[in-house]
Amino acid sequence: MSQTKQFEQKWQAKWEATHVFEADPDPKRQKVMVTFPFPYMNGPLHVGHTFTASRVDAYARFKRMQGFNVLWPWAWHWTGQPLLGASQRVARGDVEFIRVLHEVDGVPDETIKKFVDPLYMAQYYTDEGRLAVKGIGFSVDWRREFTTVMPTFQKFVEWQYKNLKEKGYVTRGTHPVVWCPKDKSPTGDHDRQSGEGVTPEEYTLIKYRLDDGTILPAATFRPETIYGITNIWINPEATYVEATVNGECWIISQEAAEKLKEQEKKIQVNRAFQGKELIGKTFQNPVTKLKFPILPGWFVDPKTATGVVYSVPAHAPYDYLALRDLQQNPEVLSQFGMDPPVVTQIKPISIIKLEGFGEFPAVEIVEKMGIKDQNDPKADQATKELYKKEFHGGVLKESCGPYAGKSVREVKDLLIKDFKEAGVADSIYDLSKPVVCRCMTPCLVKILSDQWFLNYSDPEWKQKAHEAVAQMTIYPESAKPSFNTVIDWLREWACARTTGFGTPLPWGKGWIIETLSDSTVYMAFYTINKHIKQNSIKPESLTPEAFDYIFYGKGNKTDLCKAVGISVDLLDSMRSEFLYWYPFDLRNSAKELVPNHLSFCIFHHAALFPPEHWPKAISVNGMLMVEGQGMHKSKGNFITMKGAVEKYGADATRCGLLLGAEAMDDPDWRAENISDLQSKFESLIGFATAVIASAKTDEDTMLERWLQSKLQSRIKEVTESLDQLKTRTALQVALFETWNDLRWYIQRKGNTQAKALNEVVKTWLKMLAPFAPFLCEELWSQTGEADFISTAKWPVFDENKLDVAAEEQENLITDIMTDTSNILKATKITPKHICYYSTAPWKWQVYLKILDKTVCGEAKIGDLMKEFAADKDLKPHMKDIAALVPRVIKALTKVPGDRKANIQKIKAVDEHNILAGAAKFLGDRYNTEVSVYSEDDQKRFDPKNRASMAMPYQPAIYIE
RNA sequence: GCAGAGGUCGCCGAGCAUGGUCAAAGGCGUAGGCUUCAGGAGCCUAUCCUUCAGAGGUUCGUGGGUUCAAAUCCCACCCUCUGCACCA
Known part of the structure; x- marks a missing residue:
């Protein structure tokens, strides 16, 4: 195991x-x-x-x-x-x-x-x-x-x-659902073979009347266009039925009759016949009382809604196209015993004013898009586009009775309500696309009655919910x-x-x-x-x-x-x-x-x-x-909790997931990353164990203080992030960034014997414990603690342990390493000897003065020079100062604000000592001899006269 | 269709709210070195381009704009992802 x-x-x-x-x-x-x-x-x-x-x-x-x-x-x-x-x-x-x-x-x-x-x-x-x-x-x-x-x-x-x-939040009512007639139950998305995401759509039915009083319920999403009707389309080849629907005589497609049975309609089919029987008859618009003809429309799908469609050629591209097709071939009407003038005389009736369009938007859009006929696929696109435009921007014209002057958008619901109340409209639910149940039965829309609802529409309830959100x-x-x-x-x-x-x-x-x-x-x-x-x-x-x-x-x-x-x-x-x-x-x-x-x-x-x-x-x-995809059993990428823990271990699984993302971003499980993390933890265990075992000295040098200081910022960041549920940031800082600090310390120190390091590692474990509890418990017990780390006291940020001087000291080292590497890279030389020259004291005086002025935003070279010339200590160096000042100003523009403040606080640092102390470390790093001199040391080794380049926080360098 | 989120240096992913400290954190990957009996792991270094002295140049979906200065602000466009109900 x-x-x-x-x-x-x-x-x-x-x-x-x-x-x-x-x-x-x-x-x-x-x-x-x-x-x-x-x-x-x-x-x-x-x-x-x-x-x-x-x-x-x-x-x-x-x-x-x-x-x-x-x-x-x-x-x-x-x-x-x-x-x-x-x-x-x-x-x-x-x-x-x-x-x-x-x-x-x-x-x-x-x-x-x-x-x-x-x-x-x-x-x-x-x-x-x-x-x-x-x-x-x-x-x-x-x-x-x-x-x-x-x-x-x-x-x-x-x-x-x-x-x-x-409290009145539960109500009773009816509701349309996608329904499987075989299972006799609603068919949710997960129960479907096909038709995912399809929901019932409500069509308004306009009850046009044939001369004998029979009702032709034409289905539409745009009942406002009733004022622009010119005819009705019936598919001459489809089967229609005459049926008694809630006591009225309706003519609808055969399929529609089946649908209506599930939609709270009492329906009895009396006879079935071919659509062509209806062609040529006339009917009355129940609102305007005007009469219009029934024409053959082969594009009419009997499976959609009622299979009865009314025509508004001014505003509906399909209607215009079908009409144009007929008008161009009026002879096809002879088979229905109709005379061409019935069709050729039809003119579109404009009822909606739409900015950017003239009288007949449907005609314009058809011509603009170059649509050939009613079978052209572009007709569908034109319909959608125009529908959207007219819905959002269309205004009803004078001919629209009480609704004139209103926008389509604002009257639509009212108009449906009015028409229904007047008994000239009804509705049918249908599916925009076919839905098939898992049991392979095609679904339809059923209206469930006596359904119980939670009434989330209740305005008072909504209000309370908003209040709850506001206070959380x-x-x-x-x-x-x-x-x-x-x-x-x-x-x-x-x-x-x-x-x-x-x-x-x-x-x-x-x-x-x-x-x-x-x-x-x-x-x-x-x-x-x-x-x-x-x-x-x-x-x-x-x-x-x-x-x-x-x-x-x-x-x-x-x-x-x-x-x-x-x-x-x-x-x-x-x-x-x-x-x-x-x-x-x-x-x-x-x-x-x-x-x-x-x-x-x-x-x-x-x-x-x-x-x-x-x-x-x-x-x-x-x-x-x-691995970049949604997880599904069917995709074969389903990973169980148990399986992950068995394969990668609990700690790696937890942390791998948490490192994936935070906030609303989707984390991505990558098996490779998780197993890398697993081995990282193995090495962490080895690392921590070694540190714990080797602690023995009571040293408290600048380096220990640096480590403590860094740790404080880590504690602060981890704590604040966790409080905000920013688990990714918290873990990243707790695991990687703190680890990097420890590595740097050990490299600089050269050993792991300080007890202070041991204490830092213990704090580190505490910060990791919420994420990787098992290995933290284990290592915690190895430090000699008898209680669980799970109940140990969370580290508290301690401002007193911040040590900006120690941090600046290390910044000096990393900066000079960056510069050294840069030189080595640019010159491509293999160093035999590296010399560093610490800055002369008078330069510090100049530097700190300029720094003060920069922070206040008043660093003017002329003024500075006058000030320096007035100082008797600086007077002898004026020639050098003239060259130094612009360099310092430029260098300071690159120093972040908080570091500037720190430097102001700690004043001059002892560059020489710091460099001398790091000489061995730097020598190991570059695998060469490192010497440290003071810039003003007369006996320094400096063949290229580099030393004078030194300035605060940027000691001069000579490499040979 | 409606609503929301987002496009950053090989990948993942910070940063963008409070423009300058951003060639842009961190992780991964890759390359080289060290260590190791070997494999793995570990440690160190490098990883946009150029550069024989610590420098310069071109980058943050595309195209404009504001500004001394934009990954960060504004506009337009392209692309991607998610949710939309009787269902967990």
Whole structure:
């Protein structure tokens, strides 16, 4: 077994044995409750879950180390249809599906057989999931765990819905859905063979009347064009039916009759006939009462809507094209017994004024695009373009009755409403593209009646939700507006369905609360489930009144306890535990849940709890990609949490994911990166072990102070980043940048014996512990610490340990190394001897004066020279100063502001000593002899007379 | 279609809000050296171009503009990605 695996098992066992991550109320300590949306258990946990949950765990561990009482609970989502669907696929012996279960999920064959029981399947994945979560080292309090089919949890959901209903947030209504007639259930995107993303579209039907009173319901998205009608198109070759629809006699395509049966229409088909029978007849416009002819239109698709289309050639390219085609070939009309003038006399009727176009926009666009006839594919493009333009910019003309002068956009809804009320319009739902169910049955649109909705349209509810958003923190900040957008945009949500697992609607027989609707405030249940489980509280004790008391403090507890059979103490413990933990302090999820779950969570909290129990913070992150692609079982790139941990180790998996991205960016899982990280950790372990073992001296030189100083900035950055959920930045600094500091120190120092280094390494481990807890625990124990690093005190930034002089000293070294390398590169010489010349003291005087002036923004060469000339110490050097001043000014433009301030603070540094101290280090670096002289040393070795080039922070260099 | 996010030096990815400190962090990859029985790992150095002295030049999707100064501000254009409901 690998070393990594040993550490993982060892520390997991210790954590479990000591219950370190179990959190109970402690009034003396501030609490932090973090949550992660419970995963749906129709499959194993994967690296996507791992990424999101690793962020939560890093935060939880960080806060725990900061001394907070941290609760991280976990649960499992079993509600809904997919679990049943999956089980049924096993029962049907779906070969491909079973192969995936076996190969991707790694389920043993014997177990797969038992998946015919969906509850068994859910339990299996839950048990596997729990092992995976423990294996990766998430610091969860398992005493609060539950699944959404547990009767006690369902009692909680019943309480939730009873309250929502009483507050008026649950309403009843009808709703169109994509429907599979064979399965007799709505066909969601995931249940489809084809037609992903297709939703029902509502067409308005205008009830034109034939002379005998029969209704021709023509379907349109543009009912305002009723004022510009010139004729109706019927496909002469399609089959139409005459049917009694809600007591009226309608003529529609055969397909349309089937559709309407599912759309709350009482329909009886009386006879079927060919479309050509209708050609040549006349009908009346129910609004204008004018009469028009029915013409043959071969482009009319009987499968779309009613198969009856009315023609507005002035504004609809297809209509104009079809009309033009007929007018150019009027002889085809003879087969329908019509005379050409009926067609040739038709003129488009303009009803919409559109900027940039004349009378007949459709005619213009057809001519502009050079569209040949009604079969030209460009006709479709023209239709879309014109529709958009007229919708946004079109104004109805005088002929449009009460709607004249209004824009299309503003009257459309009103007009539909008016027409429906006047009985001249109706509607039909249809699909823009065909949808086929997984069972291979073509779908249609069904109107579900008596559907239960969460009324997210309620303006007061929306308002409260906005308030909740306003008072909470969203990470990253940039995601906040999208929550408000979603809240404005959400409308009625069907919250119950008839199939699948879940909690029955308390008042609606046969309805089950749907999966996104039963999981909105369950975080509150975590706070009390510990007591429910420990005391084996019966579901029947958990009445709405009991929950009202626990969550609201409502009711008389003596009576209540008697009624439900829970002791007063226990009830009070539950109440106070809820009050201690709630509200939750963080909920982290992937951004895909913003438009649904996370917003629902906000809505429901706003509805059910007072503002002090509304969420404190929500954070969102990107969606995990695998090798640049979305992760799907079908793509063969599905990686389970368990599999990743087995292959790369828990620490590398966690850190590899967290280094992938932060904020809303999508992290990319690259196997190569993860295994590189794995070996990096191996080397980290070796490195830290060596340092820990070698610590013995009490040295406190400039280098130790430098290391401490650097460490302080790292502590500050890691702490601040973690507080902002910037896990990537935090880990990058904690792992790589701090490591680089340590490397630099060791190189400069030449050994690892200082105890100070050992202390820094211990601090380093603490900063890494939230991310890589296993190896940190192990190394921590090697330093002789008896307690867990998981509960060690988080390092605190200490300003007193900042040492700008030490930092400037090292800057001097790195700067001179850069210059030396530059020279070597440019000259391509192999150095035999490198000489450095430290700057003469009088130059420092000049330098610091110029620096002061620069910072104030008044560095004028003339003034400076006068000032220097007046100084008797400088007077003898005036010739050199004349050359030095412009060089210094130029050099200072490249120095960052904060460094300038530091230099002002520490004044002159002892370049000579610093260089002399680093001579050996530099000599090793360039593999040559290094000599250090003072610029004004008369005995210096300086054949090319370079020394005079020296200036502060830029010693002169001579290389031979 | 509607809404949102984004295009940075081989790759991933900082930086752009508060323009100058940006040839642009960090990681990866690649090359060379050291170490190692070997492999791996580790350590060091280099990695836009030019340059025999610490310098210069051309870069941050494309094209304009503002400014002494733009990866960073403004405009236009091109391209990519994500969500859009009864479904987890």
